[in-house]
Amino acid sequence: MDLTVLYRGPLASCDYDCPYCPFAKRRDSGEQLRSDRAALERFTAWAAAQTGDRLSVLFTPWGEGLVRSWYRKALVELSRLEHIGRVAIQTNLSGRTGWLAEADRDKAALWCTYHPGQTPYERFLGRCRELTDLGVRYSVGIVGLDDHLEEARRLRAALPPEVYLWVNAAEGHTYTDEQADLWTALDPLFPYSRHPHRSAGLPCRTGESVVSVDGDGTVRRCHFVRAELGNLYDGSYRSALGPRGCPLAVCDCHIGYVHLETLPLYDVFAGGVLERIPARPVGEPARPVREPTPGGLTSPDPARRRLPLAGP
Template sequence: MRHLTILYRGPLASCDYDCPYCPFAKRRDTPEQLRADRTALERFTEWVAAQDHPVSVLFTPWGEGLVRSWYRRALVRLSHLPHVERAAIQTNLSHRTSWTADADLDTLALWTTYHPGQVEHERFAAKCRDLAARGVRFSVGVVGQPEHLDAARRLRADLPEGVYLWVNAAEGRTYTDAEAAGWQALDPLFSYSRRPHPSRGLPCRTGDTVVSVDGDGTVRRCHFVPAVLGNLYDGSFREALRPRGCPLAECDCHIGYVHLEATGLYDVFRGGLLERIPHGAP
């Protein structure tokens, strides 16, 4: 089988941050819910370990995964599997970073997000410096809220040289050219996030070489298309994999439109697709 990229999102929804602009539905997970998430993640990790074809994994939890030991263990294990090309996760970086010493840093990567108002600037910047000193591959991002522009500029000035700073357009916000220019100066690729991408009928790699998987093993083409392709654990999804156009009118999330062929972003992020690092960045 060809290389398969999996976006995994289990039942975890608890987060140690409470960002007012976050579109995710947050809750305080009960001990039973946490145990269910741990069991689901361990089952998924075992499935990946048993494969005989190349796999890359991006964890996209509703909540913060790396404050949970089972996510750290899963990433370490996956990073050492010879057929896993990338093991990455989206994180607010509130966790300790010493666990990365146990991982294969040629495979591990972090997609980190800075949330002003939830963490002190120096605390976050120090974590970034620590990751860089350890040789961990990571990107840093911010949401393009107008009140966060100065904080983002300060962070850019304090980040280690070569660390890519990306900017996500704020949910539902329309930017004037003048407003967009400030964010574009920080992230030359902000134009891709500024407006939704028309997608209906256009070729997309999701459902072919990229899939979304939930804690029960239900496979969908991506997080944004509800139609089910099959199940990971009984293998029924495999016969449904094929090139196909997008059924939605538009796509406005990076983890979706990066796979649209029309965007050309596979070339832009070649070698750093899941951790959101453009080709050529250190």
């Protein structure tokens, strides 16, 4: 079985104070950190034992994982396993990078986000250059707020041309066409992030070849659908895997809608879906994004099939 796992344990602490994040400057207690470490080590041991499957793993912690030694260790260990196709993590890149020299850099990858005002620009750019020198696959992104635009332009000019700079639409923010054009000039794929995508009843790879797992091993189809499919550690989730329509009206987060079969993003990001790296330098999107409806939602391609909503 080929399976992609998005793992999110109990870690919630972060060293940044971003005003758009509910976990800014949150501190976990010693007990909470020990629980997170134990949960991650349990998950890593499970993944290492699944030699009959082909696994890819994306760590999506609420907090910053790479300042914790157990996340660095997990990435290194998993990257060295033959049955692991890719292991990646979302990070603010605030920590050191030299430990990646021990990883298999054909498999380990980073999804990095630059947060202006939280770290000096030169420090963040220096971390990116370290990754380039190490030969690590990585993408870099920024939240599309007005006061981030000049910093994003500066970063795009400084990064190697082969490093993809992505832009996430700010939550709750509406962009005029003129504003959207400014961000699209930096990230030609920004139109996919600009509007939520209608998803109700539409086919999605989550729950079939992609699952979300929490620190207790509870398996769900994705981070945004709370219905449970079973547990990772007793294997009960396996019989629940299969095609099913999305039960939500819309999907507005990249780690969700990238898996929608109604979008061409598996082709756009072929070989780099987890770390958000396109298969080729981005120009115009591989297939035009459909115009949003008057309500501001992107409509699916009417030629695409719908699936029944039965089941989680």
